[in-house]
Amino acid sequence: MTDTHADRRxxxxxxxxxxTQLTQGGKTHTVKLLDLSLKGLLIEKPQxxxxxxxxxxxxxxxxxxxxxxxMEAMLVHDDHGxxxxxxxxxxxxxxxxxxxxLALNLGDEAELERELAALLxx
Numbered sequence: 001m002t003d004t005h006a007d008r009r010x011x012x013x014x015x016x017x018x019x020t021q022l023t024q025g026g027k028t029h030t031v032k033l034l035d036l037s038l039k040g041l042l043i044e045k046p047q048x049x050x051x052x053x054x055x056x057x058x059x060x061x062x063x064x065x066x067x068x069x070x071m072e073a074m075l076v077h078d079d080h081g082x083x084x085x086x087x088x089x090x091x092x093x094x095x096x097x098x099x100x101x102l103a104l105n106l107g108d109e110a111e112l113e114r115e116l117a118a119l120l121x122x
Contacts, residue, residue, distance in 0.1 A: 016105070019062040024051055033061060038095075038102065040073060040086040049083075051075060056088055063101065069094045 020033040020043065029051075032044040041059065051057065053075040061069040071094060073085035090098070 016101070021060045021062075022046075022051070023058040023060070024055060034082065036061070036098070036101075038087075038098065040076070040084065042082055042084050045078065045081045045083050051083075053078070057085065059085065063097060067097055069098050069101075 016036045022029045029046040034042045056072045059071045071087045072089040077084040
């Protein structure tokens, strides 16, 4: 990532490992989640990879037995064996789980509130 790209980042990323599935067009990949933010996620690129970057992906991140974050995401970059996705849609229950997870990991409620405000501006 270039310094310019890092400067533009508005959402803190947390390194997080959870069972994650990526689905598109009837094909499902179990993937390694590298990090997560309010705006998207970064995964290790599965092999073989046949995803269509022009179409949305369904993302299912399993946080616990009965807790998961479900979102629709678009592929925004494919670099160095990693795939980056921006969240295009997330339901209220999933954003609540994600918010709680980030609050626990960021340790700064004010920072999280700033990120939520920035998310609503996008």
